[in-house]
Amino acid sequence: MKGYLCLQDGTTFEGKASRHFDRNVQGEVVFFTGMTGYQEVLTDPSYKGQIVVFTYPLIGNYGINDEDGESEEIQVSGVVMYQCTDVPSHFQARKSLGTYLNEQNIPYMTEVDTREVTKAIRAEGTQQAALSRGTDYLFQPTKGHQIQQVSGEKIETYGEAGMHVALIDFGWKKSILNALLERGVRVSVLPFSKVEMLDTLQPDAIVLSNGPGDPKDTVDVLPLLKKALEKFPTFGICMGHQVIALAFGGDTTKLTFGHRGANHPVKDVVSGKVFLSSQNHNYVVKEDSLNGTPLVTRFYNVNDGSIEGLMHDSKLIMSAQFHPEAHPGPKDAEWLFDNFLTLVKNKGVKTHVS
Numbered sequence: 001m002k003g004y005l006c007l008q009d010g011t012t013f014e015g016k017a018s019r020h021f022d023r024n025v026q027g028e029v030v031f032f033t034g035m036t037g038y039q040e041v042l043t044d045p046s047y048k049g050q051i052v053v054f055t056y057p058l059i060g061n062y063g064i065n066d067e068d069g070e071s072e073e074i075q076v077s078g079v080v081m082y083q084c085t086d087v088p089s090h091f092q093a094r095k096s097l098g099t100y101l102n103e104q105n106i107p108y109m110t111e112v113d114t115r116e117v118t119k120a121i122r123a124e125g126t127q128q129a130a131l132s133r134g135t136d137y138l139f140q141p142t143k144g145h146q147i148q149q150v151s152g153e154k155i156e157t158y159g160e161a162g163m164h165v166a167l168i169d170f171g172w173k174k175s176i177l178n179a180l181l182e183r184g185v186r187v188s189v190l191p192f193s194k195v196e197m198l199d200t201l202q203p204d205a206i207v208l209s210n211g212p213g214d215p216k217d218t219v220d221v222l223p224l225l226k227k228a229l230e231k232f233p234t235f236g237i238c239m240g241h242q243v244i245a246l247a248f249g250g251d252t253t254k255l256t257f258g259h260r261g262a263n264h265p266v267k268d269v270v271s272g273k274v275f276l277s278s279q280n281h282n283y284v285v286k287e288d289s290l291n292g293t294p295l296v297t298r299f300y301n302v303n304d305g306s307i308e309g310l311m312h313d314s315k316l317i318m319s320a321q322f323h324p325e326a327h328p329g330p331k332d333a334e335w336l337f338d339n340f341l342t343l344v345k346n347k348g349v350k351t352h353v354s
């Protein structure tokens with residue numbers, strides 16, 4: 001059966017529709033360039049509501065396992081691939097990717113020229129798109145604020161003892177929690193709408209999580225958050241990084257087409273080193289908006305020069321636009337967790353160098 005990926009600019013792509021192609025889905029269309037990591041991408045809450053195009057031509061070859069989910073369920077609205085294998089091969093594989101998508105009623109398309117789709121997105125920018133049975137899909141107005149859809153409602157605690165970190169939940173990935181637990185940290189996951197609870201929790205440090213949609217959706221909590229940032233050592237990851245910039249009076253803007261993949265080079269201006277990073281974002285901090293704020297740029301993207309991380313000029317506040325927790329992608333930036341936790345332990349103030 002035929003299916004169509006319809007972009008809002010009128011371009012359409014034909015492909016083969018999956019078994020559960022019985023409802024049209026609309027979402028922002030984005031492309032991910034990693035060769036592996038599809039399970040992590042599909043379950044990462046930062047992808048909430050998006051239609052993901054995998055540019056690598058063969059997806060699903062190691063199946064779906066019990067370990068790699070970043071949350072309990074698939075978060076994307078639809079998936080577009082060139083080829084999706086029905087016969088996975090891996091000792092941990094529990095089911096095929098197609099079965100997993102069908103079980104959760106997520107429509108997907110195969111036999112799509114994903115290179116052509118990617119070229120269209122690169123030329124015209126990230127936009128709304130639909131998976132539809134026909135080419136005449138009628139676009140609906142979009143409803144914002146995806147963070148509310150993925151952020152939890154109550155405080156959850158993990159780990160027994162050790163330094164206490166509050167993980168502010170904008171839609172956290174399991175790998176961020178794991179990176180902290182592996183380092184002997186006790187974690188309280190705190191919904192972003194309950195930031196005022198930090199005064200009761202009195203953590204040793206806070207980590208601001210990743211999350212879906214526009215970082216400006218957090219505007220209501222920014223004044224409270226800024227007070228917390230000035231009080232507790234803070235590390236912001238992806239949306240958390242963007243929120244730190246906004247809280248201190250910086251600004252964010254949307255890239256024409258975001259960074260999503262496992263090999264984005266980032267330069268650390270402190271060490272002069274370049275490393276590869278895992279990325280998934282549409283928005284970036286505007287460099288000129290940092291003038292007059294206490295934030296300075298620590299990391300740059302080597303490809304397009306955009307800001308990849310910040311540090312505060314006098315407090316222990318640091319951030320990364322990329323994903324040091326990886327999953328998917330290289331672990332080359334994992335040292336940032338060690339760096340941050342060591343600085344917290346040593347009450348590091350000015351130096352952010354490991």
Ligand SMILES: NC(=O)CC[C@H](N)C(=O)O
Pocket residue numbers: 046209210211212213214215237238239240258280281282283284
């Ligand atoms: N992974 C994230 O936290 C993404 C942040 C934000 N939603 C963006 O697209 O830029």
